[in-house]
Amino acid sequence: MHGWLLLGADELSHWLGNLLTFRLASCLALAGALFAIGAWGVLARRNVLLVLISVELMLNAVMLAFVAFARAHVNLAHVTGRPYAGESGQIFALSIIALAAAEAAVGLAIVIAYFRNKGSVDTREISSMRG
Amino acid sequence: MFYLIRTQEAGTKDEVHDNSVSERARGVAPAMEDFVFLLAAGLCVLSACAIVTCKNPVYSVILMLPFFLGMATLFTLLQASFLAAMEIMVYGGAILVVFLFVIMLINLRPEDLKDDFNFATYFTYVVLCGLVGGMILSFARAGVPHDGPLEKAFAQEIGVLQPDEAAPKEAAAAEGEAQDGASKPAAAPAPAQRKGRAAFGSVGSLGVPLFTQFMIPFELIGLLLTVAILGAMVLSKKKA
Numbered sequence A: 001m002h003g004w005l006l007l008g009a010d011e012l013s014h015w016l017g018n019l020l021t022f023r024l025a026s027c028l029a030l031a032g033a034l035f036a037i038g039a040w041g042v043l044a045r046r047n048v049l050l051v052l053i054s055v056e057l058m059l060n061a062v063m064l065a066f067v068a069f070a071r072a073h074v075n076l077a078h079v080t081g082r083p084y085a086g087e088s089g090q091i092f093a094l095s096i097i098a099l100a101a102a103e104a105a106v107g108l109a110i111v112i113a114y115f116r117n118k119g120s121v122d123t124r125e126i127s128s129m130r131g
Numbered sequence B: 001m002f003y004l005i006r007t008q009e010a011g012t013k014d015e016v017h018d019n020s021v022s023e024r025a026r027g028v029a030p031a032m033e034d035f036v037f038l039l040a041a042g043l044c045v046l047s048a049c050a051i052v053t054c055k056n057p058v059y060s061v062i063l064m065l066p067f068f069l070g071m072a073t074l075f076t077l078l079q080a081s082f083l084a085a086m087e088i089m090v091y092g093g094a095i096l097v098v099f100l101f102v103i104m105l106i107n108l109r110p111e112d113l114k115d116d117f118n119f120a121t122y123f124t125y126v127v128l129c130g131l132v133g134g135m136i137l138s139f140a141r142a143g144v145p146h147d148g149p150l151e152k153a154f155a156q157e158i159g160v161l162q163p164d165e166a167a168p169k170e171a172a173a174a175e176g177e178a179q180d181g182a183s184k185p186a187a188a189p190a191p192a193q194r195k196g197r198a199a200f201g202s203v204g205s206l207g208v209p210l211f212t213q214f215m216i217p218f219e220l221i222g223l224l225l226t227v228a229i230l231g232a233m234v235l236s237k238k239k240a
Helices: A009-020 A024-044 A048-075 A085-118 B013-018 B030-053 B057-077 B081-106 B119-141 B149-158 B168-180 B191-198 B203-211 B215-236
Strands: none
Touching (some): A009 A024, A024 B030, A024 B119, A048 A085, A048 B057, A048 B081, A085 B081, A085 B203, A085 B215, B057 B081, B203 B215
């Protein structure tokens, strides 16, 4: 049993192989990376449109995690005894698509209304509701 | 329930492939699947990085297209063909065009596109990189709980638990499947389940639960979309 920070070369190559093959762990790692990229966009960018686009990236990452788990559930249906768990995951991802469409419509309408009133899409200038 | 953190002994390449997702795919060889996965993942990550760092939002929106194409490829690999089609149609076809319309509509001046990257943004970047790095490292090497059958199965699927440590019967069933796909009806799952698996991700396999088990959420999504459209119309209407 090795400690957490001791990285042997063969172990490292083994984990790297784990992440570079098509499997649940690599899909989840990819989803986490995409979610973090989107979260950085939301936190760091000042353009409201880019913030909305970054939210779409985050929703896509969550969808990827759902679909990866759905696939794992289908692969393991004979173990878990839940043959339709995979379909549930995909339906959840489908509803995320619908939610993203609704969110984009409302968010962009707010952006248009704000730009019409204030002439800016900079988040630093959107402070009229600050207490 | 306890969480057993175990580091993994270095296994051979065969052991790595024994319990991977890829061997149970229909029709695609594992190596090819890995290659396509890496290609799509790289496309997604690169275009996502470009999307959040582009100065001009028009470029960001255009770069969303390769991102969605990569996501659709990943969905296809994950046997979610209907979702891949929806991804292309709804995201690539509708949401992207709406974003582009709005950017053209509000007609940004060059001075609106200024975006300063100060200490806070870099600090956020470092923190997020640390979080993601720790998470990926955890996926790669840390243990997952494997007490019940589901935990065991996921542990095998993730690769932290070798099949021989779990119940040998399950491992044998999984291996039998890995070899002959969905064609041989000899192993544990019932024929009806196998049929469902073969059609998994298609319109039919999603439509039946969508209109029976998940009917109320489905109708609620319809209601939500109606409300969102009405809200968008009210919000963007010019005041008389």
